[in-house]
Amino acid sequence: xxxxxxxxxxxxxxxxGFFAKPASIxxxxxxxxxSWKSDFEKVCGQTDNAADLxxxxxxxxxxxxxxxxxxxxxxxxxxxxxxxxxxxxxxNLLQFMLESRGKK
Numbered sequence: 144x145x146x147x148x149x150x151x152x153x154x155x156x157x158x159x160g161f162f163a164k165p166a167s168i169x170x171x172x173x174x175x176x177x178s179w180k181s182d183f184e185k186v187c188g189q190t191d192n193a194a195d196l197x198x199x200x201x202x203x204x205x206x207x208x209x210x211x212x213x214x215x216x217x218x219x220x221x222x223x224x225x226x227x228x229x230x231x232x233x234x235n236l237l238q239f240m241l242e243s244r245g246k247k
Contacts, residue, residue: 179214182207182210183211186208186211187230190233190237198244205234205237208230208234209234212227
């Protein structure tokens with residue numbers, strides 16, 4: 144009887160999240176994991192006005208793309224594949240704009 148009551152208590156405690164990490168710790172960890180997304184949005188958001196960026200701004204954006212690539216490579220397989228493809232497309236456009244500026 145005591146074992147079943149103890150087992151039931153443990154089961155209810157685990158299912159209710161009694162032994163889980165506090166929400167603030169989980170939110171901080173989630174925010175740290177997702178911090179690359181704001182950088183991703185800033186860099187890839189520049190593709191709309193890539194023609195207006197200076198050569199120096201294009202170079203900085205390309206450097207940011209390279210830095211983001213290593214952070215995205217640490218993701219799980221599905222989001223990694225999606226975001227790496229999107230990042231590569233943004234980087235290709237920025238690289239094209241930089242090369243076209245050099246030819247003028």
